[in-house]
Amino acid sequence: MAKAPELINVSNEAALRDAGEEHLWIHASAHRALADEAQGKRILVEGDGCIVKDIEGHEFIDGLSGLWLVNVGHGRKEIADAMARQATTLAYASSISSTSVPAIQLATLLAEITPGDLNTVFFCSGGSEAVESALKIARQYHYLKGEPKRLKVIGRRGSYHGATHAAMSVSGLRAGNEPHGSPFMYGTMHVGPPHCYRCEYNHTYPGCDVYCVHAIEQLIEHENPKSVAAVIAEPISASNGVVVPPQEYLPRLREICDRHGVLLITDEVINGFGRTGKMFASEHWDLVGDIMTMAKGLSSGYAPIGAAICRPHVMEAFEGPNRLSHLLTFGGHAVSCAAALANIEIIQREKLVDNSAIMGARLLKQLEELESHAIVGEVSGLGLLCGVELVKDKETKEKFKGDGEELKFMTQRLQDKGLLTRAGNVISLAPPLCINKEQVDRIVEIVDETLTEAEQEFDLG
Ligand SMILES: Cc1ncc(COP(=O)(O)O)c(C=O)c1O
Numbered sequence: 400m401a402k403a404p405e406l407i408n409v410s411n412e413a414a415l416r417d418a419g420e421e422h423l424w425i426h427a428s429a430h431r432a433l434a435d436e437a438q439g440k441r442i443l444v445e446g447d448g449c450i451v452k453d454i455e456g457h458e459f460i461d462g463l464s465g466l467w468l469v470n471v472g473h474g475r476k477e478i479a480d481a482m483a484r485q486a487t488t489l490a491y492a493s494s495i496s497s498t499s500v501p502a503i504q505l506a507t508l509l510a511e512i513t514p515g516d517l518n519t520v521f522f523c524s525g526g527s528e529a530v531e532s533a534l535k536i537a538r539q540y541h542y543l544k545g546e547p548k549r550l551k552v553i554g555r556r557g558s559y560h561g562a563t564h565a566a567m568s569v570s571g572l573r574a575g576n577e578p579h580g581s582p583f584m585y586g587t588m589h590v591g592p593p594h595c596y597r598c599e600y601n602h603t604y605p606g607c608d609v610y611c612v613h614a615i616e617q618l619i620e621h622e623n624p625k626s627v628a629a630v631i632a633e634p635i636s637a638s639n640g641v642v643v644p645p646q647e648y649l650p651r652l653r654e655i656c657d658r659h660g661v662l663l664i665t666d667e668v669i670n671g672f673g674r675t676g677k678m679f680a681s682e683h684w685d686l687v688g689d690i691m692t693m694a695k696g697l698s699s700g701y702a703p704i705g706a707a708i709c710r711p712h713v714m715e716a717f718e719g720p721n722r723l724s725h726l727l728t729f730g731g732h733a734v735s736c737a738a739a740l741a742n743i744e745i746i747q748r749e750k751l752v753d754n755s756a757i758m759g760a761r762l763l764k765q766l767e768e769l770e771s772h773a774i775v776g777e778v779s780g781l782g783l784l785c786g787v788e789l790v791k792d793k794e795t796k797e798k799f800k801g802d803g804e805e806l807k808f809m810t811q812r813l814q815d816k817g818l819l820t821r822a823g824n825v826i827s828l829a830p831p832l833c834i835n836k837e838q839v840d841r842i843v844e845i846v847d848e849t850l851t852e853a854e855q856e857f858d859l860g
Contacts, residue, residue, distance in 0.1 A: 409444060412454050416442070439810055441819070446473025449831045449838050451819060460838055460845075462813075462820035464831050467637065467669045467784075468695035471745045472831035478701045478741040485737035492733055494726065501736035508743060509708055514679055515687030517708045521723070522731035526668035526694035527561025529705035530631070533690045534565045535725050536707060537629040537662045543716040546660075549628040551586035553618060557594065559638030560631060560666055569631050572639070588622070590614045592636060593644035596777040596788065597796065609647045616655045624659035629690075631664040634680035638669075640825045641779045641786030649684040662689040662713070668705070669784070672696030673746055673832050676756030676782030683781070689713050702738035703729070751832040758834050759783040765843040766828070772850045773860020783834065787826040787846060791859065798824050809853050816845040 407414045419442070420434040432438045441453040449472055451461045464470060471478070485501060492499040506520040521532050534552060541549035554560065556571035567576055568584035571592070591599030593611045602610045619627050634649060636642040656663040665688030670680035674696060677683055681691070690713060694705030717723060729735075746752065759782035766778045766785055776790035791797040791805075799805045801823065809822035818841075820827055826846060830838065854860050 409454065412442070415454065439814060441814075448472040448474065449834050457817075459814065459817050459819035460842060461830060462818045462842060463827055463829050465700050466695070467674065467827075467829050468700040470672050470674065470696040470832045471699045471742055471749075471751065472833040475699070475701070475742075475745060477745065478699070478738050481737045481741035482702060482734050485734045490732075490734055492731075494730060498731060499733035499736065501733050501740055502731040505736040505739050508740065509693075509706065512678055512743070513691060513708055514681045514685075516710050517687065517691055518711055519709045519714045521707045521709070521725075522736070523705045523707070523727045524703045524729045524732070524735075525561075525705045526666075526692065527563040527566045527705075528727060528730075529668060529692035529694050529707050530560045530566040530569070530664075530666060531563050532725060532727075533631070533664045533666075533692050533707040534569065534629065536690055536709060536713065536723060537664060539723060540662065540713055540716045541628050543721050546625065548626050549660075551588065551622055551627045552584075553615060553627065553630045554587065554589050555592045555632060555636070556589045556599065557592045557639040557642070558631075558633060558636050558666075560633075560668075570638075586626075586628075588618065590618055592639075592642050593648045594636075594640065594642045595645065596640075596779070604645050609645050609651060612648050612651045612655065615652060616659075619655065619659050619661060624661065627659065627661045629662040629664050630656055631666055633666040633668070634670050634684065634686065635675055635781055635784060637784055637786070637827065637829070640788050641781075641784055641827070643779055643781050646684075649681075649686045653686055656689075664688055665691045667691055668694045669696075669829075672699075672743070673752035673755045674782055674784050674829065676752065676759050678746075678752050680781070697742070698735060698739040699742045701742060702732070702735035704732065704735035704739055746832070749833065754834070755782045755832040758832075758836070758839050759785070761836065762828065762839045762842065765840070766846070769843070769847055769850060772847075773854055774850060780828075783829055783832055785828040787828070789822065789824060789826065793860075805853060805857050805859075808856060809849050812849040812852055813845060816848060818842060818845040822849075 416433050420431045425432045432440050443451050444454050445452040452458050509520050510518045552569050554569035554571050558571040560566045560570045565584045567580050568587040571589045591611050595604045600610050665681055667679050671693045690707050690709050692707050698704045763780045769775050774789050776788040778787050791799050806822050
């Protein structure tokens with residue numbers, strides 16, 4: 400019998416890098432990304448609170464909480480213990496014949512802490528599956544209510560809802576997904592986002608009377624309301640800059656959907672679990688989606704889990720024998736549910752939502768001062784979800800080239816100075832919610848220095 404290959408030891412960085420280059424396909428990266436220094440991929444080995452350490456011993460403030468998800472911070476033994484307890488008691492219960500205690504406990508807790516009367520939880524393994532599930536629920540809802548032609552879904556350009564086919568189709572980043580994504584799901588269409596700094600409609604708030612939300616109603620009417628199943632929107636979009644909508648936008652969107660019998664799917668995959676200074680961003684506007692999606696901060700990344708939670712009027716359609724034909728093996732995984740329960744307990748006990756609001760206000764205020772930089776177009780944010788929008792030219796708002804030297808330089812300098820995030824069109828900043836004042840101030844210092852160095856290096860402004 401062949402001998403099992405020995406695992407490469409953590410002390411052997413070069414061998415790990417070589418093996419990773421050969422065998423690991425890192426998501427959203429070029430093949431052999433580990434070999435390409437310009438891609439700046441670190442091999443992380445440890446984390447504690449807001450700090451992560453790479454294999455070479457460099458320490459960083461985790462400026463993006465991994466990928467907008469390690470809300471309670473790294474190294475939480477309580478979550479690991481809860482997972483171990485559940486795994487050694489019962490790791491898995493099949494949804495064909497059973498469920499588990501933590502799945503029931505977590506669903507009940509989510510019904511309690513989510514906005515309004517959101518009440519019934521469908522579990523899955525992450526954000527894309529949560530969106531995929533919400534879209535299927537919305538379409539089947541209309542079918543069961545006797546409106547089978549309501550199939551279309553409206554999203555917003557610039558939004559991101561996931562990598563699976565339907566989620567990618569409602570995402571508003573189509574051009575980049577063209578080679579593998581098309582043809583996109585039937586009936587998915589898009590309007591411009593409520594991004595006043597770069598208004599697609601060339602309007603100016605408040606004189607525009609929030610035209611961008613009116614555009615959604617126009618599209619619903621143009622398409623025939625009886626053919627539209629849902630509108631999907633993150634309360635605060637974070638994938639292409641941090642887009643905090645004008646105050647009226649979401650309440651009006653709610654009214655428009657109600658007027659036309661269209662379901663509103665609120666995507667809180669990034670926004671949820673304290674990220675914006677409320678438990679859910681919808682609360683800033685007293686908004687209640689008909690279906691709300693969540694993932695990421697639900698377990699702070701300690702275990703893969705996502706969910707779509709529905710209001711009673713949605714669930715009415717599924718009373719009796721009308722089941723949702725949608726089985727995900729890992730949905731409601733007992734260990735993931737145990738991780739999420741321990742995670743939410745920490746968020747509540749340590750008042751991390753309040754800390755997000757307080758530290759977020761401190762971060763945003765200081766970042767706004769960076770608007771004096773020649774290459775900062777706009778700073779935006781709410782809670783610990785902030786973005787520094789970069790421009791080559793303030794007047795024309797010209798963006799830097801995605802693969803240009805300037806952005807590479809800035810990403811490298813941010814990391815060299817000890818801040819792990821990326822400089823795209825936007826420097827996204829979303830550290831763990833347990834961050835303290837000193838760490839917030841250090842983030843701003845690093846960004847400030849990096850901007851100055853980039854301006855000098857490339858003679859900008
Ligand atoms: C708003 C939103 N929805 C859905 C997703 C997809 O989540 P996942 O990557 O867990 O599949 C993301 C991922 O970043 C997201 O930002």
